[in-house]
Amino acid sequence: MKPPSFRLTRPSSLDEALRILAEEGDEARVIAGGQSLIPLLNLRLASPAILVDINRIAELAYIRLDGRCIRIGALTRQSAVLADPLIAAHLPLLSAALSHVGHVQTRSRGTIGGSIAHADPSAEIALIAITLDARLTLKRSDGQREVAARDFLLGALTTDCAANEILTEIAFPLPPAGSIFHFHELARRHGDFAMASVAIQQSDSGLLIGLGAVQETPRVCAGLQKIASTGGRLGIRDAVAAELADAAPLSDIHASSDYRRQLASVLLEDALAKVLRI
Amino acid sequence: MKLTCRVNGSQIERDVEDRLLLSDFLRHELNLTGTHVGCEMGACGACTVILDGEPIRSCLIFAAQVDGATIETVESLSDGSALSPLQQAFHDHGALQCGYCTPGFLMTLEALHRKGQLPRDETGLREAISGNICRCTGYQSIIDAVLSLPA
Numbered sequence: 001m002k003p004p005s006f007r008l009t010r011p012s013s014l015d016e017a018l019r020i021l022a023e024e025g026d027e028a029r030v031i032a033g034g035q036s037l038i039p040l041l042n043l044r045l046a047s048p049a050i051l052v053d054i055n056r057i058a059e060l061a062y063i064r065l066d067g068r069c070i071r072i073g074a075l076t077r078q079s080a081v082l083a084d085p086l087i088a089a090h091l092p093l094l095s096a097a098l099s100h101v102g103h104v105q106t107r108s109r110g111t112i113g114g115s116i117a118h119a120d121p122s123a124e125i126a127l128i129a130i131t132l133d134a135r136l137t138l139k140r141s142d143g144q145r146e147v148a149a150r151d152f153l154l155g156a157l158t159t160d161c162a163a164n165e166i167l168t169e170i171a172f173p174l175p176p177a178g179s180i181f182h183f184h185e186l187a188r189r190h191g192d193f194a195m196a197s198v199a200i201q202q203s204d205s206g207l208l209i210g211l212g213a214v215q216e217t218p219r220v221c222a223g224l225q226k227i228a229s230t231g232g233r234l235g236i237r238d239a240v241a242a243e244l245a246d247a248a249p250l251s252d253i254h255a256s257s258d259y260r261r262q263l264a265s266v267l268l269e270d271a272l273a274k275v276l277r278i
Numbered sequence: 279m280k281l282t283c284r285v286n287g288s289q290i291e292r293d294v295e296d297r298l299l300l301s302d303f304l305r306h307e308l309n310l311t312g313t314h315v316g317c318e319m320g321a322c323g324a325c326t327v328i329l330d331g332e333p334i335r336s337c338l339i340f341a342a343q344v345d346g347a348t349i350e351t352v353e354s355l356s357d358g359s360a361l362s363p364l365q366q367a368f369h370d371h372g373a374l375q376c377g378y379c380t381p382g383f384l385m386t387l388e389a390l391h392r393k394g395q396l397p398r399d400e401t402g403l404r405e406a407i408s409g410n411i412c413r414c415t416g417y418q419s420i421i422d423a424v425l426s427l428p429a
Contacts, residue, residue, distance in 0.1 A: 007296060034340075105335045
């Protein structure tokens with residue numbers, strides 16, 4: 001239960017961190033809050049030769065309102081986002097989800113960007129980023145690019161981040177005025193890995209519905225976006241069943257595939273009934 | 279890697295191995311064995327300490343990463359034999375059984391107490407301590423102890 005040997009580098013600027021990654025390539029791994037990576041090291045499921053510790057790079061921690069979006073620096077601690085009045089006022093869905101991310105001690109260290117880059121299927125932050133169609137900024141020593149969160153997450157613990165890139169920013173579009181939000185998840189205990197989670201934003205332009213912890217990456221429930229209240233509870237049940245028909249829910253120690261499908265159905269049906277006021 | 283930090287009010291300077299966990303640094307290098315190690319994978323909360331005012335898991339951070347920081351462990355709570363208010367409340371309510379998890383609970387609650395973020399209701403408190411596991415299942419007396427503290 002002790003990590004294998006590695007060389008720890010602690011760059012104080014983003015440029016220096018990107019230069020190390022450019023030079024070391026696959027041998028190096030970025031460490032932010034470390035709340036998922038250090039357990040993997042302690043369990044010896046990961047053994048990078050070099051750790052690039054970005055915790056001293058103050059320029060990566062910020063929360064800014066910028067026109068029609070809120071920009072969050074990747075190194076911003078989950079506890080800081082949870083306590084931020086700007087987030088509470090403009091992105092209540094993110095605030096609601098964050099209270100389910102780990103525990104008070106892990107949120108002190110854990111970062112917004114680290115959680116997305118780790119890409120755990122049950123992660124709440126990635127669910128919100130995908131539901132709201134957030135955009136991510138990735139930087140490398142010789143450039144940068146923007147990618148939609150929906151395209152960034154490729155599978156369980158797998159992303160589109162290259163070995164020489166660092167996720168630096170997450171930009172959440174501001175919800176339309178008058179939007180209604182709903183977040184709910186089922187876990188064995190508060191803060192445990194979710195077995196199923198649902199996030200909804202309802203506005204005049206329709207419903208954005210995300211389902212987390214059921215598949216390898218959060219699912220955008222596109223088939224439910226136009227659902228109307230006229231079909232009642234039965235209509236919702238049929239629509240949810242149709243939406244999940246092609247889903248192949250994960251099976252693990254917390255929940256079997258069949259049980260996850262059942263949880264997902266119940267969560268989606270209850271959430272839709274609530275936002276559609278049925 | 280060179281490490282300079284403040285631990286329980288004392289300035290510490292050491293040369294540490296890069297892979298040394300803060301929990302092991304506190305216990306083995308500084309002999310502060312009040313910080314307990316349960317799971318070493320971030321699940322149990324027994325190793326909780328306060329880093330620059332925030333409760334953290336000391337098994338999920340390397341000692342070299344606390345360079346320049348201030349760390350408080352359970353040893354800092356009492357003044358000699360005079361217990362802190364939180365410790366006294368634990369004592370009065372029998373809020374410990376085997377005691378292994380107690381330092382972690384105390385440091386989590388101490389950090390929240392100082393920041394004025396200690397919930398005053400049972401549901402909120404249970405959520406606040408959800409990152410600390412008591413294998414004796416003695417949660418109720420811990421809740422009772424915390425709720426007895428003056429607001």
